Amino acid sequence: DTGVSQNPRHKITKRGQNVTFRCDPISEHNRLYWYRQTLGQGPEFLTYFQNEAQLEKSRLLSDRFSAERPKGSFSTLEIQRTEQGDSAMYLCASSRTSGWSTDTQYFGPGTRLTVL
Amino acid sequence: DQQVKQNSPSLSVQEGRISILNCDYTNSMFDYFLWYKKYPAEGPTFLISISSIKDKNEDGRFTVFLNKSAKHLSLHIVPSQPGDSAVYFCAASADNNNDMRFGAGTRLTVKP
Numbered sequence: 613d614t615g616v617s618q619n620p621r622h623k624i625t626k627r628g629q630n631v632t633f634r635c636d637p638i639s640e641h642n643r644l645y646w647y648r649q650t651l652g653q654g655p656e657f658l659t660y661f662q663n664e665a666q667l668e669k670s671r672l673l674s675d676r677f678s679a680e681r682p683k684g685s686f687s688t689l690e691i692q693r694t695e696q697g698d699s700a701m702y703l704c705a706s707s708r709t710s711g712w713s714t715d716t717q718y719f720g721p722g723t724r725l726t727v728l
Numbered sequence: 729d730q731q732v733k734q735n736s737p738s739l740s741v742q743e744g745r746i747s748i749l750n751c752d753y754t755n756s757m758f759d760y761f762l763w764y765k766k767y768p769a770e771g772p773t774f775l776i777s778i779s780s781i782k783d784k785n786e787d788g789r790f791t792v793f794l795n796k797s798a799k800h801l802s803l804h805i806v807p808s809q810p811g812d813s814a815v816y817f818c819a820a821s822a823d824n825n826n827d828m829r830f831g832a833g834t835r836l837t838v839k840p
Contacts, residue, residue, distance in 0.1 A: 616771070618771075645828075652737075652832060652833075653830075653832050653833075654732070654734075654817050654819070654830030654831050654832050654833055655772065655817070655830045656830070657827050657828060657829070660827075668827060670827070703771055703772070705771075716762065716774050716777060717774070717828060718774060719764070719771035719772045719773070719774075720771050721769070721770050721771045722770075722771050
């Protein structure tokens with residue numbers, strides 16, 4: 613299976629703790645996206661990378677959130693000092709871009725975060 | 729700011745009939761529209777897309793219609809099958825597919 617993978621699938625943490633999620637995109641995809649989805653809502657864009665460069669960040673991404681994609685392959689999303697409002701499904705997607713066109717984004721299964 | 733809206737949270741259809749899922753958007757800069765299907769405990773799965781230069785795109789049982797003047801798109805599934813039961817998200821993007829905006833989803837139930 614060469615789809616997008618995310619680890620862990622579930623994370624339960626106490627308020628104030630730091631958590632880190634990992635996303636492995638489809639291998640030939642140079643773009644990687646992070647989204648957050650809460651109950652009853654669609655995914656909300658957080659940030660995206662083209663190769664190792666973080667090109668755009670949503671205002672939803674507070675200072676406690678940081679994402680990296682150091683070698684242009686896998687990416688990590690860290691949340692520091694977690695709050696109960698951070699409880700959500702964190703989705704990663706990847707796509708391939710060449711020139712002006714970009715392929716469809718393909719999603720991983722998500723990491724469900726529960727902050728107690 | 730809810731730029732993409734799916735006003736029907738749920739839809740129930742009999743097997744073999746047509747399912748029509750609707751989506752409205754407000755941002756006239758959107759030029760690429762997609763439908764994703766999501767099963768429980770899985771990420772959204774791409775279903776079908778349409779560029780703003782077209783008004784219809786068909787793929788098997790799935791057809792997406794785009795009405796740019798009304799800022800409205802719809803997904804038709806014909807014939808509907810029980811395996812189509814899932815949450816369907818409409819999504820839209822501008823400027824090369826960055827910052828894709830999603831609707832809240834419509835839960836489709838296809839009854840045998």
